[in-house]
Amino acid sequence: MTKPIIAVPIGDPAGIGPEIAAKAFADSQTQSAARCLAIGDTAVMEQAIRITGLPLHIHTVQNPQDGRYEQGILNLFPIDNIDMSKFAFGKVSGMCGKAAFEYIEKSIELAMQKKVAAVATTPINKEALKAGGVNxxxxxxxxxxxxxxxxxxxMFEVRGLRIFFLTRHVSLRCACDMVKKERIKDYVKRCYAMLNSLGVTEGTMAVAGLNPHSGEHGLFGNEEVTEVEPAVNELTAEGYKVCGPIGADSVFHLALQGKFNSVLSLYHDQGHIAAKTLDFERTVSVTGGMPILRTSVDHGTAFDIAGTGKASEISMIEAIRIATAYSPHFYV
Known part of the structure; x- marks a missing residue:
């Protein structure tokens, strides 16, 4: 069976993205599972190889199929947009923010053209994007x-546990106000469609409770009674395998044990804490509902250690692994 080609845009060059990409490419398990193609600046990747001390040689390609996917080779689609005389690790830079966007843009283009099976992204910096004029x-x-x-x-995935999010980057007060029946129904349906697109067709989705012990039937909080339960009941009547609300102090453990195929977390930290406490380094973000597959490390640019070679590649390896596992359902 031909191994899928996974595009890896190297992220913000001033961060750890180039280093963790190089380390992941050199990993024997990664090499045995996928053909990895970096998208980024040649000088930046040469520098990352020197910093990490890896026995890698860069092979540049314009067509992903022309890569030399073998031991000791780092295949690179070159977008040389960094002036190394102005480059500095660990600092917000408009040059680096714009460059990171261009790497992502090319990766998406290759995936939309089905020249790569999926995209596994490395960290970018929001301030750098803004400084680079990326809106x-x-x-x-x-x-x-x-x-x-x-x-x-x-969707977060870690050790087989899958977590979706009803709300994300809003205040906790706002998140509580957004727990509404129609929103829950819409998200469950869309999450089911995403799971199907990933080949996950068996099992039941659980909806987490919002209040402690799911409110104890309205004793302390009634969102479960007025919004969550009616949503679940209507979804069940429509044929969806969904249950809840299940207390947030147990639902993630139960899903990890295999009782549920996924969990709909009702707010950002509810699901993030569960995933990252279970295994911070192996938590991977999967973006769905799109015509292409994207996975990502779930950590930042780590400007404080960029350029030192200390950054762990574990999350990058896991992002590539998960992209490889799900890619057959997207790439034909």
Whole structure:
């Protein structure tokens, strides 16, 4: 079976993205599972190889199929947009923000053309994007716009545990106000469609409770009674395998044990804490509802250690692994 080609835009050059990409490419398990193609600046990747001390040689390609996917080779689609005389690690730079966007843009283009099976992204910096004149706040917004996807879904995966998010970057007060029956129904349906697109067709989705012990039937909080339960009941009547609300102090553990195929978290930190406490380094973000597959490390640019070679590649390896596992359902 031919191994899928996974595009890896190297992220903000001033961060750890180039280093973790190089380390992941050199990993024997990664090499045995996928053909990895970096998208980025040649000088930046040469520097990353020197910093990490890896026995890698860069092979540049314009067509992903022309790569030399073998031990000791780092295949690179070159976009040489960094002036190394002005480059500095660990600092917000408009040059680096614009460059990072261009790497992502090319990766999406290759995926839309089906020249690569999936995209596994490295960290970018929101301030650098803004300084570079890029009018997006992050990866999800970029992927949504460039793929024509109105509202991409985010799913975390770690050790087989899958977590969706009803709300994300809003205040906790606002998140509580957004727990509404129709929103829950819409998200469950869209999450089911995403799971199907990933080949996950068996099992039941659980909806987490919002209040402690799911409010104890309205004793302390009634969102479960007025919004969550009616949503679940209507979804069940429509044929969806969904249950809840399940207390947030147990639902993630139950899903990890295999009782549920996924969990709909009702607010950002509810799901983030569960995933990252389970395994911080192996938590991977999967963006769905798009015509292409994107996975990502779930950490930042780590400007404080960029350029030192200390950055862990574990999350990058996991992002490539998950992209490889799900890619057959997208790439034909």
């Amino acid at each position: 997006f706040i992050g990866h999800t917004e970029i992927f949504g716009d460039l793929t024509g996807t109105k509202d991409p879904l985010t």
